[in-house]
Amino acid sequence: MLQRRAVSVAILFGVFAFILFSTHYKLISLPFFWDEAGQFISQAHDLYQGGALIPKSAMPNSHPPGLPLLLAGLWKVFGYSIPLTRSLMLLFGAAFLTMSFLLAVELLKGARGVPAFAVAALMLANPLVYTQSMMAQLDLPSALFTTILLLAYLMKLELVAVVAAMLSVAFKETSIAIPIVLGVFAWRDGRRQFAAQLVLGPVLVVANWVAYVWFSTGRVFGDAAYTEYNIFYPLHPVRLGYALLRRVSYLAVENLHIVPLGVLIWRWKQVGFDARWRPVAAACVAHVLLVSVTGGAVLERYLLPVLPVLYAAFAAGMSTLAGRWRHGVLALSCAGLLAMLFVNPPWPYALENNLAMVDLVEAQRNAAGFVESSLSRSRITTTWPLTDALRKPYLGYVDEPIAAVRAVEDLSIERLKALEWERGDVLVLYARAWDPDYGLARWPWVRGLLRRFFRFPDEAGLRDVADLSMLKPLVGFEQRGFWVEILIVP
Amino acid sequence: MKTHAAVARLESATKTYGTVVALGGVSFELWRGEVLSLLGPNGAGKTTAIRLLLGLTEPSSGSAKLFGLAPRSRAARVRTGVMLQAGGVPATLRVAEHVELFSSYYENPMPVADTLAAAGLTGLEMRHFGELSGGQKQRVLFALAICGRPDLLFLDEPTVGLDPESRRAIWKQVRLLKAGGTSVLLTTHYLEEAEALSDRVLVIDGGSVLTEGTPAHIKEQAQSATLEDAFIKLTQREESF
Numbered sequence: 001m002l003q004r005r006a007v008s009v010a011i012l013f014g015v016f017a018f019i020l021f022s023t024h025y026k027l028i029s030l031p032f033f034w035d036e037a038g039q040f041i042s043q044a045h046d047l048y049q050g051g052a053l054i055p056k057s058a059m060p061n062s063h064p065p066g067l068p069l070l071l072a073g074l075w076k077v078f079g080y081s082i083p084l085t086r087s088l089m090l091l092f093g094a095a096f097l098t099m100s101f102l103l104a105v106e107l108l109k110g111a112r113g114v115p116a117f118a119v120a121a122l123m124l125a126n127p128l129v130y131t132q133s134m135m136a137q138l139d140l141p142s143a144l145f146t147t148i149l150l151l152a153y154l155m156k157l158e159l160v161a162v163v164a165a166m167l168s169v170a171f172k173e174t175s176i177a178i179p180i181v182l183g184v185f186a187w188r189d190g191r192r193q194f195a196a197q198l199v200l201g202p203v204l205v206v207a208n209w210v211a212y213v214w215f216s217t218g219r220v221f222g223d224a225a226y227t228e229y230n231i232f233y234p235l236h237p238v239r240l241g242y243a244l245l246r247r248v249s250y251l252a253v254e255n256l257h258i259v260p261l262g263v264l265i266w267r268w269k270q271v272g273f274d275a276r277w278r279p280v281a282a283a284c285v286a287h288v289l290l291v292s293v294t295g296g297a298v299l300e301r302y303l304l305p306v307l308p309v310l311y312a313a314f315a316a317g318m319s320t321l322a323g324r325w326r327h328g329v330l331a332l333s334c335a336g337l338l339a340m341l342f343v344n345p346p347w348p349y350a351l352e353n354n355l356a357m358v359d360l361v362e363a364q365r366n367a368a369g370f371v372e373s374s375l376s377r378s379r380i381t382t383t384w385p386l387t388d389a390l391r392k393p394y395l396g397y398v399d400e401p402i403a404a405v406r407a408v409e410d411l412s413i414e415r416l417k418a419l420e421w422e423r424g425d426v427l428v429l430y431a432r433a434w435d436p437d438y439g440l441a442r443w444p445w446v447r448g449l450l451r452r453f454f455r456f457p458d459e460a461g462l463r464d465v466a467d468l469s470m471l472k473p474l475v476g477f478e479q480r481g482f483w484v485e486i487l488i489v490p
Numbered sequence: 491m492k493t494h495a496a497v498a499r500l501e502s503a504t505k506t507y508g509t510v511v512a513l514g515g516v517s518f519e520l521w522r523g524e525v526l527s528l529l530g531p532n533g534a535g536k537t538t539a540i541r542l543l544l545g546l547t548e549p550s551s552g553s554a555k556l557f558g559l560a561p562r563s564r565a566a567r568v569r570t571g572v573m574l575q576a577g578g579v580p581a582t583l584r585v586a587e588h589v590e591l592f593s594s595y596y597e598n599p600m601p602v603a604d605t606l607a608a609a610g611l612t613g614l615e616m617r618h619f620g621e622l623s624g625g626q627k628q629r630v631l632f633a634l635a636i637c638g639r640p641d642l643l644f645l646d647e648p649t650v651g652l653d654p655e656s657r658r659a660i661w662k663q664v665r666l667l668k669a670g671g672t673s674v675l676l677t678t679h680y681l682e683e684a685e686a687l688s689d690r691v692l693v694i695d696g697g698s699v700l701t702e703g704t705p706a707h708i709k710e711q712a713q714s715a716t717l718e719d720a721f722i723k724l725t726q727r728e729e730s731f
Binding site for chain 1: 505507508509510512531532533534535536537538541546547646647
């Protein structure tokens with residue numbers, strides 16, 4: 001019986017792995033993007049090169065070293081390679097999809113039809129799951145282990161649950177809300193030893209890491225700027241309100257989630273959620289709250305651990321509909337999700353949520369290649385993350401580091417005009433955010449709010465190039481609305 | 491001169507980055523014992539052409555060959571000397587150690603003392619590279635490029651930061667190497683340098699060859715007294731900036 005179940009799970013994993021690899025094969029060598037480049041890959045590379053757990057080429061931070069240890073170990077065995085790194089993450093993605101399916105099976109026992117397949121379809125169609133599956137970041141591996149934790153909790157596999165809880169926080173400490181809430185429910189159910197293990201195991205992992213960071217850096221979270229941005233900055237009432245609004249918007253409205261959510265609310269009584277859902281739902285709510293009050297960037301990838309449960313609830317709602325309607329709602333929901341893989345919303349958002357990240361990376365890869373090929377002897381002025389892309393060949397943009405890169409904090413006209421420019425100097429100007437002409441951020445009052453509460457810099461756009469009279473445009477790159485302009489002092 | 495096979499050849503070489511053409515179907519050859527200068531403004535495509543010939547990047551279309559071979563082949567590389575950029579050289583090694591190390595890569599290198607003398611480095615052997623002035627570093631880089639008695643020498647801005655005396659000393663060495671049959675591919679912003687050393691000049695802008703010929707031919711073509719005037723006329727006509 002156990003063997004048959006293991007074979008089924010292996011087949012399921014193989015199917016998801018096949019789907020993920022076949023839908024990502026063109027992106028398997030994609031250079032690293034944003035936080036991958038600035039944080040996780042740099043941190044793992046420091047560990048790989050010098051054995052340092054506390055990064056030197058990235059900001060020291062509170063994240064436990066699960067991913068850097070895994071990547072550095074992988075590179076030690078097989079050698080450093082972007083396709084290898086992305087392949088490992090795709091395997092994590094396949095495992096996450098497999099566990100999401102099994103969790104749905106467990107949660108939806110007794111529901112009509114085979115709603116776990118609906119969960120699989122929604123997960124596969126989700127643009128965030130698509131991009132995060134190949135990205136070397138913490139949230140997807142952490143979500144894999146929180147999903148295993150939820151499943152093991154429901155199946156009363158206590159040892160598996162405790163190990164999964166510890167592994168989830170070894171990748172990302174913010175997962176800790178989930179085992180704590182489950183521990184409270186286990187305590188109430190009289191499973192006191194299990195409850196203590198479920199809470200103390202991950203707490204010890206995080207405490208151990210925090211103590212190490214404190215001992216190594218003199219700061220609990222490693223770096224003052226990191227602590228300010230991720231712990232104190234989000235607590236401003238306006239930013240906190242906005243973070244919660246963003247969470248509700250992403251989970252309930254965007255990506256056409258409003259359709260299956262509407263069905264769920266309409267069919268709430270028919271669904272008849274049983275007691276098994278309570279600890280799972282409570283753990284998810286606690287996780288959403290925790291990642292809303294911490295983390296300055298309010299990224300949607302922090303929500304990955306709750307998606308399998310949300311989609312299981314959506315599937316439960318759909319399962320109460322008659323056949324044609326059930327399939328119609330599922331098809332519409334999947335279509336909405338798939339569309340958002342390609343369509344960028346008209347407001348600033350995290351580009352890693354859909355294929356915009358690929359557009360930005362490709363535009364920058366082409367520009368960096370041109371700079372290396374034609375301008376490598378010039379002093380290159382630009383801003384992060386392109387500065388890292390030009391300095392660190394292992395990120396995949398250049399073959400050799402560009403010798404003279406002048407980093408500026410942002411690309412505002414005032415800052416650029418204040419710099420000293422010499423003959424032959426090069427400026428690489430580029431769009432760092434999705435800010436189309438029709439975008440909401442173009443409305444003056446929205447822009448004012450963004451500037452006042454969210455440190456949104458007024459960066460130079462293509463129209464502002466004429467203001468930089470000392471520089472002349474040399475070449476420009478564009479990919480689906482993301483542009484890079486290279487200017488030179490003649 | 492052209493009775494021999496080309497020492498270096500770019501054939502319809504194109505290098506594109508997305509929709510931007512860094513080099514658009516450029517063809518040229520470098521013959522034995524010839525000094526060819528690539529001239530052009532920043533970003534014109536000179537360095538791209540050199541990177542293709544060195545095998546540092548692959549052409550999007552067309553081909554690059556050294557001695558009829560792939561640029562990355564060992565047989566081509568051991569016959570080639572390249573003047574590196576200062577950033578690529580460890581600062582903690584001494585001058586003589588650098589030359590000894592680089593000489594060890596080649597099958598028939600010059601004696602270290604001869605290399606040091608040719609580059610004007612006699613007396614600086616024991617100094618660390620990181621302690622040298624900009625001009626002295628340039629001379630070390632030149633020494634590393636010539637220490638293997640290369641049949642083909644790539645000189646990318648060889649005299650940047652050198653005083654006039656050092657510059658003329660390097661010019662003298664280039665002429666001696668040429669007389670010995672070495673081919674030299676030179677890029678420089680000093681047009682009098684190109685005029686003084688080159689048998690042939692190729693003016694590149696916007697990834698394309700604007701004109702090609704002897705310095706005299708190019709001056710005549712642009713009706714200019716100096717190569718510098720001719721270059722300015724040619725590149726401004728193309729509104730490169």
